[in-house]
Structure formats: structure tokens, C-alpha cells
Amino acid sequence: MRRAATRFGYSIGPFGLGIIGVPMAMFMMIYMTDTLRISAVVAGIIMAIPKVWDVFIDIPVGGLCDTISHRFGGRWPLILVGVVGFPLALVAIYGAAFLGSVWVAGVTIAVALTFNSTLTTVFLVGHTALADDMEADPAARTGLLGARNIASTLGAIGASIAAPQVLAWGGGDRAGYAIMALIFAGIGIGPLVVMLVLTGRVPIGAGSAKREALPLLEAVRTTIDNKAFYALFFVLLLSGIVSAFLNTIFPYSNRYLVGGGPDLLSELYTSVLVTTILGIPVMTWISARIGPTRALQLATWSMVIAVGGFYAATFLPPWATVAAGAFAGLSSGGYALLIQSATIDAAKMPHKGVAVDSIGVYLGILFAGTKIGDTIGGLLCGFLVDLSGASPDAAMTDMGREIFRTGFGLLPLVLTIVSLPLLRRAGSASEPPADRAALAVE
Secondary structure (H helix, E strand, O other): OHHHHHHHHHHHHHHHHHHHHHHHHHHHHHHHHHHOOOOHHHHHHHHHHHHHHHHHHHHHHHHHHHHHHHHHOEOHHHHHHHHHHHHHHHHHHHHHHHHOOHHHHHHHHHHHHHHHHHHHHHHHHHHHHHHHHHOOOHHHHHHHHHHHHHHHHHHHHHHHHHHHHHHHHOOOOHHHHHHHHHHHHHHHHHHHHHHHHHHOOOEOOHHHHHOEOOOHHHHHHHHOOOHHHHHHHHHHHHHHHHHHHHHHHHHHHHHHHHOOOHHHHHHHHHHHHHHHHHHHHHHHHHHHHHOHHHHHHHHHHHHHHHHHHHHHHOOOOHHHHHHHHHHHHHHHOOHHHHHHHHHHHHHOOOEOOEOEOOHHHHHHHHHHHHHHHHHHHHHHHHHHHHHHOOEOOEOOOHHHHHHHHHHHHHHHHHHHHHOHHHHHHHHHHHOOOHHHHHHHHO
């Protein structure tokens, strides 16, 4: 009974995080450009600042998380900072419009985004390592990570459906954004608190307790020879660019290419998220039968087709965009799950025959790569919006529309194709050698 409650607590937290995270991902760029009247390039720079900061800070933060976890005997301090910080960051971002000056609002948003991004690293290091503490068996751990991803996606689905409607209900202006932030922060904090209460007593797993915790620089050096892990790093870097670019540009494509309103935007995000839930068990089943390397390759080829589908859908009725989103969700459903599990296996590899506990450092490096991708994706979106002449005050020209359409279609397609050669090496991190399997048994 207690084990079931702990597993429920582990999964329910990301449900709340999904609720809080959607308003940031869905509206951040268009909130700054259309409500605060910040230029798209400057808005892209504001979104890039926290990512650049995290590139330098994520690895030390990951090492610090290892130290804190060993000192307190559990991951709960890492979870606590997210419980408190995520709702505050959301409210600060969308409350910045009331500060009077556009520049003060921009600085406030940059600071809040930086705060939120660092919190995300701390929280995800703790939460991902907690799965290994709770389940030493790799198959059981993958199932736990899958439950986490499903819960997070369910939270994001609800938020994706409700956020555009709540924003419109609030007036669609700065008051609407503030109301939306308060509502979603208030709802999202509940599941996070439940998670903290139900998982707070989980100790560091037996495997981690037996591994040696290394100083930061030495821990980083242990990762250098891990070629499979760094292949994962670059795959995530490229997928981060694509994901950030698409998430940021969808509201613009909905307005300028498809001609949809809040309902279509809700349908698009919902179609992606609903099929993501279906994709998680499907890809888990496929991976068990053909191996994680081939499963990753299959998922990425499916993503190539999906991002090409988004481009083709701009020439078709609005339902085609929703259909492309549904296929993209199905393709990516198990993608993140496979990489998460592979990263944990890579982090548990012995270094020169010595078992070390550097999972925080590994995850810090991985998150740094993801955030570099987020930075580049946001900047590319801002550049494309400015280049195409998109403006809330004027209709887009035919040439501007074609520039926008071409960039929207080709950029994510090319980057997804480029990631394919890395997948064979990356997938090998999911297939631990005998000595790593022995450590997992311990």
C-alpha cells in the first residue's frame, strides 16, 4: 500500500508541473511581442538569457544536487525548491505587464525565466534520480518514468485546452495573462505538494548509496570517455532546437498561415499531447522487441515525416494541422522516455572499474544541451518572425507569408534529419554492458 502511494506521488507531481509549464511554452513569445510590444528579436534574446545562464550553471547545479542528496539521504530538498518556485515564476512572468515600463517588464521576465530554468534543472535531477532510488530494476524504472511522462502529458493536455480559453475569457490582454497565471499556478501547486509529501521519505537507493560521490571536476572527467552519452547530448540538442522552435512558432503559424483562433490552437496542442500518451506505451513495446537503438531510429524517422506534415498542412484546411500534430505526438511519445532511461544507465557506468554516483552531473550536462537547443530554437523563431514581417497591426504580405512558411517547414525538418546519424551511438547507452547490469542488480 505504501509503495503504491509512493509511486502515485512520484507520478502526480509532473501532472502539476505540466499544468504550470504550458502557459510559459504556449504564450511566452507572443505575450512579449503583441502585449508588451517588445520586438521579436529582443523577445528571443530575453528567452535566450536563462538558457545561456544554464549552459554554465547546470553542470555545477547537477553536482550540487548529488552532494545535497547524499547529505540529506534523499531527493526531497530538490523537489521542495520546485514546489515553491514554479508557481512564483509563472505569476512573476505574466504579472510583469503591470510594472509600467516595457524595459522593467522585460528585465523582470528575464530574471523570472532564469530562476525558473535553474529550478527546472534542480527539480528534474531530483525527480529523475528518484526513479532509480525507487526502482532498481531497469524495466520497473522505465515503467515508472513512463507513468511520470503520461501524468505530465495529461496535465499539459488539460492546460492546453484551458489556457487559450482562460486567456480569452480574461480579455486576451495583460489582465488576461495575469488571471491565467494565477489560476494555473494555484491549480498546479496542489499535485506538487502531494508528491513532496508522498515521496519525501524515499531514501537514496541502495545502488546510489554504494557508489562513490565525486567532487565536481572529477565527476565531469568521468563522463568524457562516454561516447554514447555525448551522442545522446547532441541528439537532445537538436531535438531541443526543433521542439522550442515549433512550440514558440505555433501561435504565429496558427494566426498567419492557418487563420485559426483560440479553439484551433487548443485543438493543435491537445492533439499532440493526447497522442503522446498513446505513443509512450507503444514505443515501450516496440523497444522491448527491436531494441532501444532501432526504436530511437524509428521514432526519429517518424518525426521527420511529422515535421514535414506540419509544412504540408499549411496549404490545407485547418484539420490537416491538427492531424499533423496528432502524428507528431504519436511519434515523439516514447522518444523522451527512451532517452531518459538511457541517460540513467549511462550515468551508472563504472569509471575505471569504480562505481561512482554522478547522475546529477550527467543530468546537468544533458539539461544544459537541451537548454542550448531551447535557446537556439527561440532565437530562430524570433528571427523568422521579424524576417517575415509578422505584426499584430498589419496583414502579412504574400512574400512574408512564403518566407514564414518556408522557414516553418524546412528548419525543423533539416535538423531532425541531421540527428539521425547520431542515433546508433546514442542508442548504445540504453544497452548496458554486463558490469553495468551487475551494478543495477546491486
